[in-house]
Amino acid sequence: MTNPLLHDTVWLQQPKFEEAESAFQRYLICGNVSAHEDKGSSTLVKDILQIREHIQTAMNNTVPNGGIGNHLEQRIHHLEEENNKLKQTVEELRKMISSLSTQLKTSEKVKEDKMEVDKKEEEEDEDECNLFDDDEDDEEAEKLRQERLKAYAEKKAKKPAVIAKSSVTIDVKPWDDETDMQKLEECVRSIQMDGLLWGASKLVPLAYGIKKLTIVCVIEDDKVSLEDLEDQIVAFEDHIQSMDVAAFQKI
Template identity: 60%
Template sequence: EEDDDDVDLFGSDDEEEDAEHARIREERLKEYAAKKAGKTKPAAKSIVTLDVKPWDDETDMKQLEANVRAIEKDGLVWGASTLVPIGFGIKKLQINLVVEDDKISLDELQEQIQEDEDHVQSSDIAAMQKL
C-alpha cells in the first residue's frame, strides 16, 4: 500500500505560485476597472410626443410653434411637428422631441411652454418611449 496522506490534490505545493496568481488576478482586475471607467455609457434618452393646445381657433399657431421651438436646453432636440384638428376649427400642435433623461425634466419643460400664456392653454405628453 502507498501512503496518499502526503499528497494534497487540491492545494498548491508552492506558496510563490499562489502569490503570483494573486498578483496577476489583481493586475487584471485593475486593467478591467480602468477599461470600464474609460468607457462612457450613452446617455439615457427618451423620444416624446407633446400636444400643445391653443386657447382658440384664432391663436397664431406659427407663432406658438416658434415660441415652443425657441426653448433651447442642453439635452433637448426638437423634431417634426404637425397641426392636428381637434374640433371647432381649433388645431393643436403635436411636436416630437428627444430628451436626455438626466438633463431635462419634462415637467419643467411643460411649465416653460405654458409660460407663453398668450398662445398656450395647456400641454400634454401624448407618447413617450425610451431610446
C-alpha cells in the same frame, strides 16, 4: 241578409255543370248551339267562355320566365361580387399576419443575438476576474492579479455609459382659432435644455377652426424632466392654453 253565393259563378249542382260543359263542347265543335237547347244552356256556355277568358288573362299577366331568370342572374352576380370581396379581405388579412409573423421572428432573432453578446461579455469579465486563488501566497501571482484588476478597471472605464433616452409626443393647444400657430411653434422650439432635442411637428385640427400643435422631442431621462418642460411651455400664456403628453416611449 244577402246570400254570398247569389252572384257566384260556381255551380253547386253537378248535373247542371255537366250539362253546361257538354253544351259548351258542342258549341266549340259546331260553332253554335242546337235549336232544341234552351236559353239556360246558352247562358251557361257564355259563363264558361267568360271564365276561360278570365283564366287566360290571368295567365298572360303572370311574371314571364325571362323576368325570373334575369332576377336570378342579378342575384348570382351580386353573390359573386360579395364572394370576391371576402376573398380579397381574407388575402389582405393573410398578408398582414404573415408580415407580423416575420417582424416577430426578426425581433426575436435580434433579442437572441443581443443576449448571446451579453453572455459572452459576462464570460469574458468572469475570466478576467479569475485571479489565481490557489496561489495567493505567491508574489508573482499577486502581482499578476493586481495587473489583471487594473486592466479590468481600465476596460470598464472605457466602456461608454448607456444614456437613457425617451421619445415624447406633445400636444400644445392654443386659446382660439385666431392664435398665430407659427408664432406658437417658435415659442415652443425656443426652449433649450441640456438633453432636449426637438423633432418633427404638424398642425392637427380640433374643432371650430382651432388647431393644435403636435411636436416630437427626444429627451435624456436623467437631464430633462417633463414637469419642468411643461412649466416652460405653458409660460407662453399669450399663445398657449395647455400642454398634454400624447405619447411617451423609451428609446
